[in-house]
Amino acid sequence: MRRLHQQPLCVASALVVPWLTLAAPTWLTLSGVGPSWAVLWLLPWALVDGPVSGMVAGLCLGLVLDGLSLGGCSQLPALMSLGWWWGRLGRRGPPIQLSFNLGLLAWFGSCVLGLSLWLQMVWLDFANSFQIQEAWGWHTLMVQAVLTGLIAPMIVSWLLLLWRRRAPL
Amino acid sequence: MRSPPWPALSRWRRWRRGWLWLLLVALFALVRWSKGAGFADAYAVLTRPFWPGSAQREWIQSGVQLEQQSKLRWLEKDNQRLRDLLDLVQSSSGVDELSAAVISRTPQGWWQQLELGKGRLHGIQPGDAVLGPGGLLGRIQSVTPITSRVRLLTSPGSQVGVWIPRTQRHGLLIGMGSRRPQMHFLDKDPQVFAGDVVSISPSSSLLPANVPVGVIQSVDYHALPAPRAAVQLIAAPEAIDWVQVQIRS
Numbered sequence: 001m002r003r004l005h006q007q008p009l010c011v012a013s014a015l016v017v018p019w020l021t022l023a024a025p026t027w028l029t030l031s032g033v034g035p036s037w038a039v040l041w042l043l044p045w046a047l048v049d050g051p052v053s054g055m056v057a058g059l060c061l062g063l064v065l066d067g068l069s070l071g072g073c074s075q076l077p078a079l080m081s082l083g084w085w086w087g088r089l090g091r092r093g094p095p096i097q098l099s100f101n102l103g104l105l106a107w108f109g110s111c112v113l114g115l116s117l118w119l120q121m122v123w124l125d126f127a128n129s130f131q132i133q134e135a136w137g138w139h140t141l142m143v144q145a146v147l148t149g150l151i152a153p154m155i156v157s158w159l160l161l162l163w164r165r166r167a168p169l
Numbered sequence: 170m171r172s173p174p175w176p177a178l179s180r181w182r183r184w185r186r187g188w189l190w191l192l193l194v195a196l197f198a199l200v201r202w203s204k205g206a207g208f209a210d211a212y213a214v215l216t217r218p219f220w221p222g223s224a225q226r227e228w229i230q231s232g233v234q235l236e237q238q239s240k241l242r243w244l245e246k247d248n249q250r251l252r253d254l255l256d257l258v259q260s261s262s263g264v265d266e267l268s269a270a271v272i273s274r275t276p277q278g279w280w281q282q283l284e285l286g287k288g289r290l291h292g293i294q295p296g297d298a299v300l301g302p303g304g305l306l307g308r309i310q311s312v313t314p315i316t317s318r319v320r321l322l323t324s325p326g327s328q329v330g331v332w333i334p335r336t337q338r339h340g341l342l343i344g345m346g347s348r349r350p351q352m353h354f355l356d357k358d359p360q361v362f363a364g365d366v367v368s369i370s371p372s373s374s375l376l377p378a379n380v381p382v383g384v385i386q387s388v389d390y391h392a393l394p395a396p397r398a399a400v401q402l403i404a405a406p407e408a409i410d411w412v413q414v415q416i417r418s
Contacts (some may be wrong), residue, residue, distance in 0.1 A: 008188050022284065024273060024274065024275050029277075031277065032276060032277030034275070034278065069280040070280045070281075070282050070318065070324060071310075072325075072326055074280075114279070117279050118279075121325055133244040135347075136271045136345060136346035136347045137346065140277070140346070141280060146279070165250070168414070
């Protein structure tokens, strides 16, 4: 059986991430903020395909998503780190498949991603550091993390099941 | 000639007829004094089923709208003439408006942006102003051949020069990520109150002059180095499917 990154259909499924980021379905938002689709796709990919593939996938996703946003700060560092970490978790120890664990990992990944973006914004806009006092950053971070954590058991479990069948350990 | 059998009764009848006429005249005088009260009301009640329906009301409203549009066009022409006299750099004569569909929107979140269905091939350039019903929405950040990305006024990093037309005090509208951007005044005493309208400065050379932006919600007079105000934007990006892009020729 070929590895996950050698299967064109599985690789092509990554195109859903920028598509959903652009479509931003309003019925899947909480207080106007949507889930982190990149985290929801990267988590099962890295758990199945390992740390190197996870990091490369994080790099590719980060590049595409940075191109689709206004810029100023990048998702690359967080997505690459998460891809590497989740890949190691998938390769070492028992396989992670419980819904609660997947939800928790997605919640934590979304928190890391949001925190990295927020810190970059504060760092780049240091002159206007009054933004630190604003609740907006925390609000966006927490809402996105909660939404991603709640959706993860449904989407990540399904992708994990599908991809583990295609690329067994 | 025969005299009436009961002269007292006859006198009484004449006197009563006179009073009746007098009452009638007084009634008409009352109607005259009250500008037709009673008559007009009765007429309104009786003719209510025959009043013009909603179609005619719309027809009249469209007429009023047309009149206002022609007045606005005339005022814009006059404004343009005066701006030309003052040699102000960018004027509305060098600006074309282009309608573009919103194909993606994220008014909240880390990046607050719109994606439009028209781009470089249609003449849109970075920096062009994007207007929605009610006022300014943001500016074009980047363009591809057939799409363009708008940085909303609420987005962190958005900075636009604005003023308060009532007091003629200038300030900087800065996106804070929240729904209400902050206006940083340049004066220590801006003399503004909640409810004042915020618009683009008439001397702006980057954005269309005098375009309304929002309404002052609250003012923090104790902020340093100068007072700040929270501004509620007039145009809501959450509910807009089409926008106008002002293309600079």
